[in-house]
Amino acid sequence: MDSIAGLFYGLGIALQPQNIFFCFLGCFVGTLIGVLPGLGPGGALALLLPVTFALPPSTAIIMLSGIYYGAMYGGSTTSILINIPGEAASVVTCLDGYQMARKGRAGPALGMAAIASFIAGTISLFGLLFLAPPFANFALKFSSPEYVSLIFCGLILVSYLGAGSKLKAFMMGTLGLLLGTIGTDPIEGIERFSFGVPYLMDGVGLIPVIMGLFGISEILLNLEEAGFAGILTEKIKNLFPTQKDWKDSAWPIVRGTVLGFFVGVIPGGNTVISSTMSYALEKKISKHPEKFGTGVIEGVAGPESANNSGPSGSFIPLLSLGIPTNSTMALLLASLMIHGVSPGPFLISQNPEVFWSVIASMYIGNLMLLALNLPLLGLWIQVIKIPYAFFFPVIFLFCLLGSYSLGNTVFDIGVMIFFGIVGFLMKKYGYESAPLVLAFILGPMFEDHFRRSLVLSFGSFGIFFERPISAVFLVLAILLLLISIFPALKRRKERSA
Amino acid sequence: MQKGKKFQCSGEMIRTFTIVALAIVFLLGGGSFPAQAGYPEKEITIIVPWAAGGGTDLIARFMADLMEKDLGKPVVVVNKPGGGGLVGFKQIAAAPPDGYTLGITTNSQILQKYSASSYQDWREMAPIALHNYDPSGFTVKAEAPWKNIKEALDWAKANPGKMRVANSGPGAIWHVAAALLGSKTGVQFTHVPYAGANPASVAVAGGHVEATSVSPAEVGTLVRGGKLRILAIAADKREPLFPDVPTLKESGIDFAFGVWRCLVGPKNTPKEVISKLEASAKKAVNDPRFKDFMTKNGFGQMYLGPAESAALMAQDEKDFEKIVPGLGLKKN
Numbered sequence: 001m002d003s004i005a006g007l008f009y010g011l012g013i014a015l016q017p018q019n020i021f022f023c024f025l026g027c028f029v030g031t032l033i034g035v036l037p038g039l040g041p042g043g044a045l046a047l048l049l050p051v052t053f054a055l056p057p058s059t060a061i062i063m064l065s066g067i068y069y070g071a072m073y074g075g076s077t078t079s080i081l082i083n084i085p086g087e088a089a090s091v092v093t094c095l096d097g098y099q100m101a102r103k104g105r106a107g108p109a110l111g112m113a114a115i116a117s118f119i120a121g122t123i124s125l126f127g128l129l130f131l132a133p134p135f136a137n138f139a140l141k142f143s144s145p146e147y148v149s150l151i152f153c154g155l156i157l158v159s160y161l162g163a164g165s166k167l168k169a170f171m172m173g174t175l176g177l178l179l180g181t182i183g184t185d186p187i188e189g190i191e192r193f194s195f196g197v198p199y200l201m202d203g204v205g206l207i208p209v210i211m212g213l214f215g216i217s218e219i220l221l222n223l224e225e226a227g228f229a230g231i232l233t234e235k236i237k238n239l240f241p242t243q244k245d246w247k248d249s250a251w252p253i254v255r256g257t258v259l260g261f262f263v264g265v266i267p268g269g270n271t272v273i274s275s276t277m278s279y280a281l282e283k284k285i286s287k288h289p290e291k292f293g294t295g296v297i298e299g300v301a302g303p304e305s306a307n308n309s310g311p312s313g314s315f316i317p318l319l320s321l322g323i324p325t326n327s328t329m330a331l332l333l334a335s336l337m338i339h340g341v342s343p344g345p346f347l348i349s350q351n352p353e354v355f356w357s358v359i360a361s362m363y364i365g366n367l368m369l370l371a372l373n374l375p376l377l378g379l380w381i382q383v384i385k386i387p388y389a390f391f392f393p394v395i396f397l398f399c400l401l402g403s404y405s406l407g408n409t410v411f412d413i414g415v416m417i418f419f420g421i422v423g424f425l426m427k428k429y430g431y432e433s434a435p436l437v438l439a440f441i442l443g444p445m446f447e448d449h450f451r452r453s454l455v456l457s458f459g460s461f462g463i464f465f466e467r468p469i470s471a472v473f474l475v476l477a478i479l480l481l482l483i484s485i486f487p488a489l490k491r492r493k494e495r496s497a
Numbered sequence: 498m499q500k501g502k503k504f505q506c507s508g509e510m511i512r513t514f515t516i517v518a519l520a521i522v523f524l525l526g527g528g529s530f531p532a533q534a535g536y537p538e539k540e541i542t543i544i545v546p547w548a549a550g551g552g553t554d555l556i557a558r559f560m561a562d563l564m565e566k567d568l569g570k571p572v573v574v575v576n577k578p579g580g581g582g583l584v585g586f587k588q589i590a591a592a593p594p595d596g597y598t599l600g601i602t603t604n605s606q607i608l609q610k611y612s613a614s615s616y617q618d619w620r621e622m623a624p625i626a627l628h629n630y631d632p633s634g635f636t637v638k639a640e641a642p643w644k645n646i647k648e649a650l651d652w653a654k655a656n657p658g659k660m661r662v663a664n665s666g667p668g669a670i671w672h673v674a675a676a677l678l679g680s681k682t683g684v685q686f687t688h689v690p691y692a693g694a695n696p697a698s699v700a701v702a703g704g705h706v707e708a709t710s711v712s713p714a715e716v717g718t719l720v721r722g723g724k725l726r727i728l729a730i731a732a733d734k735r736e737p738l739f740p741d742v743p744t745l746k747e748s749g750i751d752f753a754f755g756v757w758r759c760l761v762g763p764k765n766t767p768k769e770v771i772s773k774l775e776a777s778a779k780k781a782v783n784d785p786r787f788k789d790f791m792t793k794n795g796f797g798q799m800y801l802g803p804a805e806s807a808a809l810m811a812q813d814e815k816d817f818e819k820i821v822p823g824l825g826l827k828k829n
Contacts, residue, residue: 186667187690189666191614198615407548407577409577458658
């Protein structure tokens, strides 16, 4: 079955009333949890997984994936309006989105976020449609050295991100790396910094840390500011971006879509990385990089496209190889298994109804999301506008529920509250949480692959340069490093001259 | 006035309700005190010490559903991941031995005694029903030059340390499996730990390592996809899923080793409760729906009762004691 015939076959299944209903439900819940800070798609998927046990496999996956890409849409709303990322991938949308809102341009920011999301979501699906079948062979070439070079490249890109003090960002990054060393060593199995606490043997949980740093700390900070509501109270007008906005956003959307898609494809790549990379890229190639962080629309359009094309990309290795590229995909993999569908090179031929109907449903889902996010924006704003006196306990409750439900343990709640307090102090003294979180995610991955590479090469560092894909990423990383150092050197020369 | 009266009225109602409810609770509680006669009288919880969606969790949930229908009371699976299972193991062992808190364990619990900083002794638990067994396999890339296990091991012997064997984690069960095979045959492997069986088998398919010791079930999709080839399995009998794959014994290597999953309760769970649970678990395992589910997902099928399960656990402990300390895993 070729891709076009497959798509129509899939549409036939996805348009059945039951599937439309669950697609809508997934998108709705996704937007809601995207809008609500603290609870990300991973936690929501984990909570709702048991609900799908009674459904047929295609319907279950249609709904669960709807939650995932729906959350990507919803996450931007809170980022723009209250400077809290609704979920981790929208962290960078805060940087310019919130500034736009403060300048009274919340409407175009929200509109552009939804439109960019739609364009990216729809275009990237074509990528999934046509690339999934031949993809399997390429992904097999990725081994540990390639991951090392890729993450290295990613870390260099990330270093552009910090809006404030570079030194403080570096300190937070180091803290994140240190935090990532807690738990069982991935190669030799030694326990590090676990102090005999079984809960720490697998390391500190990512989701409680994120909920603490991004959710709880925000609640504490706002409580302190006695009654201040960061929510914009004025009426949001002009959802549709101006002609200039369009001109500024067109290329960032295209670049974000392509970037997000390919980062999504790479195992270990997630929407946090892709949106961060997209922001860094736009800032780098912009004619006015100094304006980033003050409310430029490119800083919203690029990352929002990147985090919406990511899920389509992530489905490729999941479906064609059975490799989950991130924790959300791991939950989707689990639900496929529960329904007796084993992902792999034969998924498309063995379960064509699952493969094609899930893709087709994503076209329908993206349309639904555009409708949910633009005309119904008022509804989501109402959700955010709920007075903080009611809002805080609810966010707090969701965070408690979310962190508890991950492992059914009170320990994770403790971790979340601890990082809530840490995050509160960090914000108060002008330290950013983003470098900490990114280093915390990437550090252990880097270590794991780096050390495994050396086991694979019997100790030779040449492995990183001898392998073509790895070498390409390394050269790219070095170039990026040079480009970033060069202006500084030039400036110094000019000063001394 | 009206409002006040209403409030009083509802207050009274609440009081009445409370008294009635308490009375019912006391009656039921009192009535049920001479336990086990009508076991089970309430919900049963099965602790799975790993995350939802993993193999152990999937099997436990399926079995719980069937047992629930048989026992007539809810059987609920609760995931308590952490510490490579240790968090859950400890909770199972510490639960009141009344048959209402059970759990699932695997031989990784016994392994922790030799590989982790702390562990839970399996003797603090009462085995009920071993319901799954997956042997270790020796799997290579489809295009690998070795036609059979003998050729592969001969090559490995001629090139010490060059045969890189992917496992599912440092000190994990498949790491031990490969090490046991190495010591049995006098071959020196280079063990490469991955974060799970899936990345390990994909690494073989991508040609990044020479072989993997994970189970045939775990490489199943890639084998059927023509990317991988299983040279042998470490079992007494051939695997029904792959009837063409010989056992190591057929190739003259006396080695059988695998991972099992077992339903357990805390030590001192009353005999009658254990036998009731065992009967129900056995019925579930023999149910065609369960068999179908296991086959579909590639899980190996086996059933052992309480005594046989305990014997297997003791045997594993002996094996691990011999091999694991020499694996170079640093226990701190």
